[in-house]
Amino acid sequence: MEIIKTVVIGAGTMGNGITHVMAQSGFSVTMVDVSREALDRGMGIINKNLARMVSKEKITENSKNETLGRITTATDLDEAVKDADLVVEAVNENFELKEKIFRQLDLNAPAGCILASNTSSISITKLGAVTGRAGRVIGMHFFNPVPVMKLVEVVRGLDTLDEVNDAVVEMSKKLGKEPVPVNDYPGFVSNRVLMPMINEAIFCVHEGVGTPENIDNVMKLGMAHPMGPLRLADFIGLDVCLDILNVLYEGFRDPKYRPCPLLVKMVDAGKLGDKTGQGFYTTA
Numbered sequence: 223m224e225i226i227k228t229v230v231i232g233a234g235t236m237g238n239g240i241t242h243v244m245a246q247s248g249f250s251v252t253m254v255d256v257s258r259e260a261l262d263r264g265m266g267i268i269n270k271n272l273a274r275m276v277s278k279e280k281i282t283e284n285s286k287n288e289t290l291g292r293i294t295t296a297t298d299l300d301e302a303v304k305d306a307d308l309v310v311e312a313v314n315e316n317f318e319l320k321e322k323i324f325r326q327l328d329l330n331a332p333a334g335c336i337l338a339s340n341t342s343s344i345s346i347t348k349l350g351a352v353t354g355r356a357g358r359v360i361g362m363h364f365f366n367p368v369p370v371m372k373l374v375e376v377v378r379g380l381d382t383l384d385e386v387n388d389a390v391v392e393m394s395k396k397l398g399k400e401p402v403p404v405n406d407y408p409g410f411v412s413n414r415v416l417m418p419m420i421n422e423a424i425f426c427v428h429e430g431v432g433t434p435e436n437i438d439n440v441m442k443l444g445m446a447h448p449m450g451p452l453r454l455a456d457f458i459g460l461d462v463c464l465d466i467l468n469v470l471y472e473g474f475r476d477p478k479y480r481p482c483p484l485l486v487k488m489v490d491a492g493k494l495g496d497k498t499g500q501g502f503y504t505t506a
């Protein structure tokens with residue numbers, strides 16, 4: 223199936239990044255948000271990132287303008303999706319909110335349209351089940367910052383059709399990404415492997431095994447990780463790490479995913495990492 227018209231829902235960190243790569247790859251894309259301010263902010267970020275690419279001579283001024291010309295913005299979701307081939311949902315990580323949007327998409331998008339979610343941890347099978355087209359629902363998990371990171375984790379729900387999986391793999395390649403197909407289980411592959419490592423690093427701080435700097439240096443210098451797990455946790459957001467660990471813990475009912483009490487305490491204290499300036503490191 224050919225994908226021509228795309229819609230991205232959410233103009234935040236991920237939504238504006240996904241819109242950027244789609245438009246730069248030649249797709250016409252409508253970015254939808256409930257908030258006009260969020261759309262303006264998202265467009266501002268896309269503009270700034272494209273301008274930086276021009277100044278580094280990675281793209282021309284002309285190609286920047288062509289990319290911007292392929293993007294429209296909208297606040298009316300039902301209208302925006304009525305001729306879409308692919309919708310990528312990137313609203314806040316909240317099941318009730320995503321469920322409502324998927325029901326709405328099912329009612330308003332054409333029958334053949336693929337409904338993808340950029341969720342980090344919500345079950346694709348569960349999102350598919352609230353629609354009448356579970357076969358056309360799939361995870362398209364991009365990584366932050368989207369224009370830079372190569373991976374798209376393509377997540378198949380229990381009922382996702384082969385042709386939909388294949389179309390999303392092809393689409394991801396057209397976006398210059400490297401798609402990796404995985405099946406839908408809590409945390410997919412990325413967070414199922416990453417979060418226990420981050421949690422264990424936090425347990426090492428909690429038990430006084432090492433300082434955050436020393437723990438990160440062990441992983442950087444000994445395991446060739448570009449960034450230590452605690453620095454990465456601050457970057458992702460400690461609240462987001464805790465939410466994902468809880469998804470793993472509840473999803474598998476296995477104590478090996480139990481969030482470290484120090485992580486819980488830091489989130490309770492509002493020390494959420496880079497976004498608040500305080501986490502395992504102080505950035506503000």
Ligand SMILES: NC(=O)c1ccc[n+]([C@@H]2O[C@H](COP(=O)([O-])OP(=O)(O)OC[C@H]3O[C@@H](n4cnc5c(N)ncnc54)[C@H](O)[C@@H]3O)[C@@H](O)[C@H]2O)c1
Pocket residue numbers: 231232233234235236237254255256257260312313314315316319323340341342343363364365366458
């Ligand atoms: N930030 C990351 O590093 C990252 C990485 C991978 C995946 N994700 C996932 O991507 C999704 C989005 O995360 P984010 O960091 O971009 O969030 P964000 O908070 O930056 O942006 C969310 C946007 O969704 C908009 N929104 C809320 N309700 C809406 C609705 N009903 N219709 C349209 N827009 C609506 C908000 O106004 C906001 O602009 C989440 O599911 C998250 O788990 C995030």
